[in-house]
Amino acid sequence: MNPLAARTIATLALLMFSLTQGLRRAVQTKPDSASTIFGTRHRTWRQTIERVGCVAGALSALGVRRGERVAILSLNNDRYFELMYAIPWIGAVLVPINTRLATPEIEYILSDSGASLLFIDAAMAHHLTALRDKMPAVRESVWLDDIASPDGMLHYEDLTAYEAPEDVFASGDDLAGLFYTGGTTGRSKGVMLTHTNLVINAMNAVAGIGFNSDTAYIHSGPMFHLADGASTFGVTMAGGRHAFVHRFDPVDVLQTIQSEKITHAQFVPTMVNMLINHPRFGEFDISTLSFILYGASPMPDGVLRKAMQVMPHVRLMHAYGMTEASPIVTLLDPRYTTLSGPFAGRHKSCGQVALGCEAKVVDANRKEVARGTAGELAIRGTNIMKGYWNKPAETAAVLEDGWYYSGDGAIMDDEGFVFIVDRLKDMIISGGENIYSAEVENALSLIEGVAEVAVIGVPDEQWGERVHAIIVPKPGVTLTAEQVIEHCHEQIAGYKCPKSVDFRDKPLPLSGAGKVLKRDLREPYWKGFTKAVN
Amino acid sequence: MNPLAARTIATLALLMFSLTQGLRRAVQTKPDSASTIFGTRHRTWRQTIERVGCVAGALSALGVRRGERVAILSLNNDRYFELMYAIPWIGAVLVPINTRLATPEIEYILSDSGASLLFIDAAMAHHLTALRDKMPAVRESVWLDDIASPDGMLHYEDLTAYEAPEDVFASGDDLAGLFYTGGTTGRSKGVMLTHTNLVINAMNAVAGIGFNSDTAYIHSGPMFHLADGASTFGVTMAGGRHAFVHRFDPVDVLQTIQSEKITHAQFVPTMVNMLINHPRFGEFDISTLSFILYGASPMPDGVLRKAMQVMPHVRLMHAYGMTEASPIVTLLDPRYTTLSGPFAGRHKSCGQVALGCEAKVVDANRKEVARGTAGELAIRGTNIMKGYWNKPAETAAVLEDGWYYSGDGAIMDDEGFVFIVDRLKDMIISGGENIYSAEVENALSLIEGVAEVAVIGVPDEQWGERVHAIIVPKPGVTLTAEQVIEHCHEQIAGYKCPKSVDFRDKPLPLSGAGKVLKRDLREPYWKGFTKAVN
Secondary structure (H helix, E strand, C coil): CCHHHHCCHHHHHHCCCCHHHHHHHHHHHCCCCEEEEECCEEEEHHHHHHHHHHHHHHHHHCCCCCCCEEEEECCCCHHHHHHHHHHHHCCCEEEECCCCCCHHHHHHHHHHHCCCEEEECHHHCHHHHHHHHHCCCCCEEEECCCCCCCCCCEEHHHHCCCCCCCCCCCCCCCEEEEEEECCCCCCCEEEEEEHHHHHHHHHHHHHHHCCCCCCEEEECCCCCCHHHHHHHHHHHHCCCEEEECCCCCHHHHHHHHHHCCCCEEEECHHHHHHHHCCCCHHHCCCCCCCEEEECCCCCCHHHHHHHHHHCCCCEEEEEEECHHHCCEEEECCHHHCCCCCCCCCHHHCCEEECCCEEEEEECCCCCECCCCCCEEEEEEECCCCCEECCCHHHHHHHEECCEEEEEEEEEECCCCCEEEEEEHHHCEEECCEEECHHHHHHHHHCCCCEEEEEEEEEEECCCEEEEEEEEEECCCCCCCHHHHHHHHHHHCCHHHCCCEEEECCCCCCECCCCCECHHHHHHHHHCCCCCCCC | CCHHHHCCHHHHHHCCCCHHHHHHHHHHHCCCCEEEEECCEEEEHHHHHHHHHHHHHHHHHCCCCCCCEEEEECCCCHHHHHHHHHHHHCCCEEEECCCCCCHHHHHHHHHHHCCCEEEECHHHCHHHHHHHHHCCCCCEEEECCCCCCCCCCEEHHHHCCCCCCCCCCCCCCCEEEEEEECCCCCCCEEEEEEHHHHHHHHHHHHHHHCCCCCCEEEECCCCCCHHHHHHHHHHHHCCCEEEECCCCCHHHHHHHHHHCCCCEEEECHHHHHHHHCCCCHHHCCCCCCCEEEECCCCCCHHHHHHHHHHCCCCEEEEEEECHHHCCEEEECCHHHCCCCCCCCCHHHCCEEECCCEEEEEECCCCCECCCCCCEEEEEEECCCCCEECCCHHHHHHHEECCEEEEEEEEEECCCCCEEEEEEHHHCEEECCEEECHHHHHHHHHCCCCEEEEEEEEEEECCCEEEEEEEEEECCCCCCCHHHHHHHHHHHCCHHHCCCEEEECCCCCCECCCCCECHHHHHHHHHCCCCCCCC
């Protein structure tokens, strides 16, 4: 007998991962415990699944079919969270939209994804007038906010009066979401993530970060981005609770950590920096906070040192990932987040590959390089996206034989610790030498008086490109280019040091994920030159 | 564009789980750390993967093709462990055989599985003469032991001279192993487990038990059984180390915990009992031991109490599973392993459902029952077997709509804690009342002087079945049936108490997994009656 005959295709589908399983597990194991907290609104898992089921029923009643795309354009809130389960419940596809985009970019995503429904909140409502005639595929918009909806627009709470349909058990290779990347590099692409992709990431998060039913997680980064989403499905699966703040605001975050006894958070380094340097930092009791996952961009040593000083009870874990990997690729065990002792130096690594995937560093011909050599990081595993929506050529360019070629420059050491050296596009080639801007930024961040720093390559007749630093000094501090360059020479090789420095008094431009938008910084310098700036 | 078009079938296969990925992760992250320890033989992960690759090459050279079955009949050792990766490396299928079986049972498994190769050690060699002409499918036997192989038989170490082929990346739904169940209930069936099944169980083990790269796990239960295998692939994936003892022997185990600084172990309750009551228990330093996973049968309160007294530094986790579920289904957070405080009573539960799966309790019509009501436990998830090898009818009987019907009686409480009440076949129906033998055994185990106890139903003219206890008293202790029954009445409802008691001085018969063989105990009582005793 063919052993496969024992399992029919229908049975096989049912044995696969489904995103809503995690929600059912939370309800089964913690029915009357807190699920979501937003402002003064507290719900239990039993209430949440009831609401999610009703909203799923409403989506069906609004004509949304399996495989159809449903867009969300909103700041963080508990309803956003509910939609992240209600949409997959009927087999539809989540399309979370970056809230910092301009109207034409939003229009592009709505049109590219073909979303038939748009959930929107008051903070984003200003786009509606401009979009009105420009989103023909969108049959209906639904108001996500607490304040009354504009005339004639459905309110989210209206949807909770519907009857819950049976979960269609979308699973396995079924599409769960389209996550549009972009901001730092070129035109936005819809990353197709499946149920398996997101469930495996959730299991990696639980195993690697250690979420359990006592976890209280604060969603302070934007929910449209998987840097926050990395934890969403894992915290639910573990039966923890979710608190939301509209957007990252240091005082809101500190206040919520105190009032909701938050245990886990995820911040990008700029947010950590803003928190620990906030004048009111000391006013709040954040003693319940035990864990910060940080990533998306490298943490300057100076910030890390201060974070460890002012929050000694918090374990800090460096994570690295990308939307195309659902997103976790590597995690750094917090024991390595140390600036001294036998493990010092490893804190600059983003860690070792997560359980469900494999990583290697390759050369320009996609051959693995020796450990210690810089190259491109490639990743293989069940967490890797299905491809880019409607972009077969872009998909084929990055997916080959099951490996995803990330475009990130990395070095792997003898124990599999990965050090991200740069986006390959951020690498500076000066006088034939490869210079990784992150390394230079790290050195500059140690200078007393430096608040923010970005290093880019700018055109140079002699060197092709030269290393250029853009520095935001702390208020009241005056620095000179000479001081900065001199300091840098004490830290790193001369050819890596900036040859020119610009100072600015406004913050560096950030992407929705909190990454410095180097494309924007490079643009004025490269006008009239041929190097692509994105 | 059809979104599926972006992923070809070939790519899809590569994105699935593969058992050997975990081995590659261990090598990448801990290349020069200990992998296996057996007696005085210590190896590193780099050495292990080299040996595994060579043995995979030898298997190919011996003509083993993808999908072919390879049997192992051996006590525990490090080579057994290597085979658990070398066989999947070439896409072949592991067939670990129960070492306690009689020759005809072994013959049945070899013939049913169609294994073409048999790995065997000296302890099992006595079967060879009897089997010689009775395993026509077996082309070759290979000697696994340290002592010289019998004339003309290949030695395992000869295989390590071959060249390593490329990993075929068997994955996803590909068969990884046939695990023959049996012992307690009837004819042995080959449980077909896939790569996905075993990898998901490994991730559940890492997330639930907390294996990490510091874990030192002792394989003391038989490796052919997934009660031990539950941890094998997870410990590797986490980069921990494996120590092996030939078989469970209290002194060997204590000695190895001390010498190899073992942190994690898995025992059945009978083993825990033997360890903590061993006269030499106090001689060994077992302070590194921090975690015991126990399961396969319920832990009597008396044993649990003593274990917690004599090993206060050890966290005890009750696990429940079965081969058909790869095997983990539920895990009990160690905070509930307590006999007092607010969580008392929960220690009798086997815990809440593991991350990657769902569980429910159903009635005879497979409809979910209310919480608190006993019924049959059903399980759904990516950990559920593909089916029984060559047994479509038996497969269809237990797999329906993605759910596996376990045949285990269980109660689920309001927070999803599962209490196994009995194998449905072990349930006693006396005077129309359902009586769960485990509950009665628990009460009897509290009697001073009781070493072992089993409760079965025996034929009774008045009651249909009556509750009957079989007790092994501690050495030198004399008990009477009256004492036992009287004690029982103080603990549980009268209708559940034994109406008759037999005493025996030899230990109860155990299956390979350490479960009491109730079938054997029932047999003499049911001779001439119609109730099936298996």
